[in-house]
Amino acid sequence: MADLATIKQLTFAGRHQECLHACQEALREAPEEPLFYKHAGKSLLALGQVEQARHYLVKAHHLDKKDPETVKDIGNCLNAVHNYEEAIKSYKHALSIDPNYSPALNNLAIYARQSGQIKESIELFNKAIRSQPEFLAAYLNISGSFRELGQLDKALTATLKAIELKPDHVDAHINLGTILQEQGQLDQALAATLKAIELKPDHVDAHINLGSILIRQGQLDQALTATQKAVELNPNYADAHMNLGSILIRQGQLDQALTATQKAVELNPNYADAHMNLGGILLKQGELDQALTATLKAIELNPNLANAHMHLGSILIRQRQLDQALTATQKAVELNPNHTDAYTLLGMIHEMKGDLRKGKDLFNKSLELNPSNLWSSYEMSKNLESTDEAISILSLIKRVPMMNRSSNDIIWFGLASSNCHHRLKDYGNSAKYLVEANNVKIKLFPSAxxxxxxxxxxxxxxxxxxxxxxxxxxxxxxxxxxxxxxxxxxxxxxxxxxxxxxxxxxxxxxxxxxxxxxxxxxxxxxxxxxxxxxxxxxxxxxxxxxxxxxxxxxxxxxxxxxxxxxxxxxxxxxxxxxxxxxxxxxxxxxxxxxxxxxxxxxxxxxxxxxxxxxxxxxxxxxxxxxxxxxxxxxxxxxxxxxxxxxxxxxxxxxxxxxxxxxxxxxxxxxxxxxxxNNKSVGAWKNYAEMLEPARRILIESGLFDDEI
Missing domain, CATH: 3.40.50.300 (P-loop containing nucleotide triphosphate hydrolases)
Incomplete structure (x- = not known):
């Protein structure tokens, strides 16, 4: 018969099947020993046999009503079958036995965070940490609560403490990479995420996070590879398909992006971000009714998605409902006062409604928040009032790093540059950038x-x-x-x-x-x-x-x-x-x-x-x-x-x-x-070389000899 010390070693080592057999053998000799029931229950729970685990744990509790760990594990069984109310009762019961029992405090804190009680969750996590200063899971969990409050420095400190306690903890390094990414420290975020992959090469979340970081660094091809790896590791992971769709959107591969995003929605019909991205793709493809349906679904699932409200504004513009578009886009700004694209869209709406000055002010607001916003620079370049303004915009966009930028960014960069050079009467460079932008665009959107x-x-x-x-x-x-x-x-x-x-x-x-x-x-x-x-x-x-x-x-x-x-x-x-x-x-x-x-x-x-x-x-x-x-x-x-x-x-x-x-x-x-005015009459002569192929076709038609 295995002794209790051996059983504890098997539990700690994660050798659950062996532990279960040892406990069952020991119970034949000592059927009233609560610890054998307890460890058998732990092993069964780890093996996914929840009902059998709960049976053993309840028996252990009947034999020893003063062990908070057994009661906590009963709560874990209830949690596994989604009986959350009874699980919470079990964790509170454990705390009635020992008010400082840290695992029960940690689990109650998780429930508090999930129900939106973020500050309460932090109090409970802190109490668990005070009770058990080396409780690694509590540090990782409190880090998540700090992130939800936007307190990234505190989240970072807690995660670094977890890594100090266990330097090879994969989730801690993933967590570190996520926080650093949110702080804009992309190189450090990349290093942390690569460390997680080194520790566990098949960790799907690590590959997803790697893809997200590479997107922000403008390395779209590498981001695509990382995200495809995540899909390969778990084909049923909605996040992986959604991220894959996001990258393909940026690369202009709309049909493939649509397929990936539809798969994400299929896997998780309540995935608000996936519905939002689906609406964005359908908008780009001109499928306005379908885009509207997907975007409204995203807002229904998560009314606080600023991007979804901005997408709604874009759709409503295309449907010529400007007042409604204005309301939707203002909602995006209300939800995210630093949403640079929403300010750009607002500027376009005000121009359409006849207020060019208001439009320009909003484009400037967008560029103040993000000088690299090429969409705003392009919209500004369409209404240049002076050569100084053209020079200023050229100076701004030339400082934007263009390596691995999205297809839309490349198009906006080219067209904005062309508009500025046109205003400066530098028609050679204007033509050069025009050709570059249109060559990119026609590869994305065939001529028809x-x-x-x-x-x-x-x-x-x-x-x-x-x-x-x-x-x-x-x-x-x-x-x-x-x-x-x-x-x-x-x-x-x-x-x-x-x-x-x-x-x-x-x-x-x-x-x-x-x-x-x-x-x-x-x-x-x-x-x-x-x-x-x-x-x-x-x-x-x-x-x-x-x-x-x-x-x-x-x-x-x-x-x-x-x-x-x-x-x-x-x-x-x-x-x-x-x-x-x-x-x-x-x-x-x-x-x-x-x-x-x-x-x-x-x-x-x-x-x-x-x-x-x-x-x-x-x-x-x-x-x-x-x-x-x-x-x-x-x-x-x-x-x-x-x-x-x-x-x-x-x-x-x-x-x-x-x-x-x-x-x-x-x-x-x-x-x-x-x-x-007649400012644009005869403007083609400034671009005669660029237009020569079109001129030849027009002349060959026999319709325009006297006009060109």
Missing amino acids: KSELISLTKELLGEVNEQSFASSSSGEGRIFIVGIPRCGSTLTESILSINPLALGLGETGALPQAANELRSHNQNLTPKTLEGLYLNILNISLTADSITLDKNLYNYMHAGIVACNMPAAKIIHCRRNPLDNILSLYRSNLQGNNYTCSLEDSAEVLISQEQAMLHYKRLFPASIYTLNYKDLANHPRDEIQRLLLWLGWEWDECYLEPNKSTRTIHTASVIQARQPI
Whole structure:
């Protein structure tokens, strides 16, 4: 029969199966010895046989009611089966036997922290430490409580004490790395985490933490390797998949990031951060409804996630709900007053609402908090008021280390640099940075120009003179069409001065109505395009209401509109094609990925021009061609001609659209807030070398010889 000393040695050594057999053998000889039941229970609990462990421990307690350790272990059994209330009672029972019993104090402190009673948990941990000054677990646990209170220095001191007590304690080194990372001491954090991996190479949390540190150091490839190792070690660990998705987002690998993040949500449906990241990915992919659902779920799970509220603001901007976007983004700042990206987003919202000064102040606030925020630098560079400002921003961004930066950072760096050099009339360097930024972007977001061109050709063949429309159908409906950056925002701003005009923005109502009309016609159902269009818009209109639809890609549907809404007006905005392509290339347009390629932009522009020439031959009375050069050089004459064509009365106010307080959602927001001017007319000549490939394509089309 094994003696008690041998059994204790087996317990201490973690040889639980041997200890259990020894205890069972000993109990045959001494069935009333509580210590044999106690150690058998400890071994069974360590082996995961909770109910059997509890049976042995209860027997031990009946035999010796003065042993607090046995009662504490009964509490551990109850905790293992999630019977937390009874577990707490057991720990308190242990303390009634010995008020200074440190393991029970430690366990009660853990419960206090989990229930949000952080200060109470610290008091209990400290009491456990006073009772047992070398209680390593209590030092690690109190460190966690200090971290939750933001008292990182105290957390660091407690963790270093744990390492002093046991220099090879893996979790202590992981804890040390986490605290140092939160303090911004990344090199020391890296050393601590690598030490943990050296001690235990298969510790999944150590590899996750290593990936997080490497992300902050900008070493994305190494971070990816570390996080993939964590996934390999534990494929069912939601944190590992979520972190993997975060790295892939920064690398611009959105499809892979989506897969990794969806896996994290699948493994832990209540993982608020994973839902938040999922929303961010879907937003980047243009899936706004799905992005909104994921982001709202994140906020439901954790209302204090500042990034989730900022993502919500970004989604609402894209959905043109600026007031709601402002509220959501302000909530992000309220939750985290140092959230530099939230200040950047707030600045963009205020610019869209017409307050350029407020926008610039918010960008400056973001840069005060984080001078390396390239997004804010880029937004600042879009509204440079002086050469000194351009020099200042260039100086700022050139101090930002670019090694292993995210793809977005590289794009913002390039575009901000280009804007500053453009303001300084250093067009050679401006072109260089433009090309670099757009080359990165088009690798992330393929062009899709072929789909646009194919759809344009397909719709050309669908124009059908036969319709159910009356001659008055479409009265008051105005469609502004063309290629982005063609002067359409200025045109919309001018027309919006009419008090009867309602700006719809870039609504998708017309393409949807046209698709429904095709379906109805196939079923011989007498529906009108205007009826379908207004039904989709779902807005209240009076008899004299005027709508301004600025979905530029409605040029594809110009023929369908002219056939089915004969009284509607179509304004085709045109610009020197090379000025237009240059502006596209400089604008970082979201969702118009062909604009990252000069050649693709030229091909899309040609396709649009060919379609509009065809429709103008068929429906000359329905389409007005507005030339941006004429509007910029002779605004009074051109606006009067346009208003005459529309049948509107002249008013001097139309010459000052910059004074309008209307909301502007497009990339032309800065230009639209300026007085009408011709500063950008002929700007392409400063970039003639860069634009040469596009120029050749335009000339070969035979459409633009007299304009370039």
